[in-house]
Amino acid sequence: MKTFGLFFALCVIVFLPQVYAEQNVSINIEKTTYTYCEKLFYTIKVSEVTGDPAIIHIRDETGKGSSAIPIQITDLENPIPSLIPFEKDVFPLGKYFIDVEYDGSSVTAEFELIDSDNICIPELMKPIMGNWLSGNISDGFLMDAFEKYVDSKLVNIPFEINESNVYDIKIPEWVKNIVYWWIQEAITDDELGKAMNYLVNHNIIGFPIKTENEI
Secondary structure (H helix, E strand, O other): OHHHHHHHHHHHHHHOOOOOOOOOEEEEEOOOEEEOOOOOEEEEEEOOOOOOEEEEEEEEOOOOEOOOEEEEOOOOEEEEEOOOOOOOOOOOOEEEEEEEEEOOEEEEEEEEEEOOOOOOOOOOHHHHHHHHHOOOOOHHHHHHHHHHHOOOOOOOOOOOOOOOOOOOOEOOOOHHHHHHHHHOOOOOHHHHHHHHHHHHHOOOOEOOOOOOOOO
């Protein structure tokens, strides 16, 4: 009888169906409402690190969305900061959805982009400013980029820039510190805008004043 009981116990152990824990993935979004010039930030949480990447899609309420974005999952909690802010010319107002697929599981979070008076410097200005800091473009071409791509409510260039005077515009060397701080996100778009306006309005940036001998 004891032998049968031991045999039965072994059968239960051997033939008991294996139960696998389902992978759990979730999205912890910083907030559900964003405005222009802000950056999206969220955290992907998983119950187990498998070595596989998470696949992310971001779409709007019309269904239009990004291509697949693979994100390597290295921890149980993985912060995902956006590198670029929401810009009016790129992101229409409305609801957006973040779809995450990981190890056979999927989850969706949503947020809404609402209108605001925020004005930001377009992301395309970063490589232009970087080239100016490196000496690859002239002072005049940097100011021409401000005039063309940055809203005049943020940075107002009160003079016309054209082919005949673009090389005459001068920016003091120390202004590079301000631009560098902006690229490093040590100062905001608004702070850079106020600094540029002050420098232009006080003729610190602009056309050098000619002396009587030069006229």
